[in-house]
Amino acid sequence: MSAEEQPPTFADVQASADFVGAHLPPTPLLHCWKLSESLGFAYHAKCENLQPVGAFKVRGGVNLLGRLDAAERQRGVISASTGNHGQSLAFAGRLFGVPVVIYGPEHNSNPAKVQAMRALGAEVRLFGRDFDEAREQAEKAVQEEGYHFVHSANEPLLIAGVGTMGLEIFAELPDVDVVIVPVGGGSGACGNALVARHFNPQVEVVAVQTEGAPVCYRAWKERRLDVSGPMTTRHEGLATRVAFEMTTRMMWDLADRFELVTDAEIDMAVGLLATEAKLVAEGAGAASLAAAIKLKDYLRGKKVVGILSGGNASPML
DSSP states (O other), X not given: OOGGGSOOOHHHHHHHHHHHHTTSOOOXXXXXXXXXXXXXXXXXXXXXXXXXXXXXXXXXXXXXXXXXXXXXXXXXXXXXXXXXXXXXXXXXXXXXXXXXXXXXXXXXXXXXXXXXHHHXXXXXXEOSSSHHHHHHHHHHHHHHHOOEEOOSSSOHHHHHHHTHHHHHHHHHOTTOOEEEEEOSSSHHHHHHHHXXXXXXXXXXXXXXXXXXXXXXXXXXXXXXSOOOOOOOOSOGGGOXXXXXXXXHHHHHHHXXXXXXXXXXHHHHHHHHHHHHSOOOOOHHXXXXXXXXXXXXXXXXXXXXXXXXXXXXXXTXX
């Protein structure tokens, strides 16, 4: 396994902190008091919806593209995304002068996210039914056009950059008991878990997916990568059909628990965040609260952080 294929460590997250922090301010860790009273435990939202592109992935994009050498920057990068990863690369590409091409699904895309990627200067190409078909087409384009391919999850620098949010959580709430993280590809769960394991191995890291796209859950539960499952969710940030190798293997070691919620439960959580905490969340961003509600008896009396991973809600919702 090459250095690029080795999963990141806590030291890599720590080494990314100053670089990411030079370009992105910390996001708030908000104690949602009304939700806490109704749930029976202290619920804190890590507000990654307030990032410049409205989602946590920008941390990884800045960390990865900012470390390309001059030749790699000139070559440009290509990737696949349902929107937030693509926005993160587009934002970082503008910041560091790197051409960015993003493939997105033609039939399961958020128009607002597509528009945002283009506004940030990325070339967006729509192809296929879902994220994975778009990803496969992006990988083919690498051979024909010579771009540097950036995977949406299997990238050590991306995961390490994302993990910097965990450093911010422990700086503000060192006695946190549980961190709940939505999973699309798994970079957020892996980055946060690396930090939690370092500061307090007793902190429980809970991953969450939707029943409409449970492949990462099945891969975690069965401890194998060759799994399949439905891909019927309308929440594009969770719409993954294939379990990614690096993040899945990391979650086998780092995730303490993995929960499934329904799209309807996510929709309810979107509404609760808006009405009870005055926070805008897309479906993926609200999945952590949906899982917290499902686990409220188990979580009673604990200090819980839910990663509000993104706020790029579809205008159609």
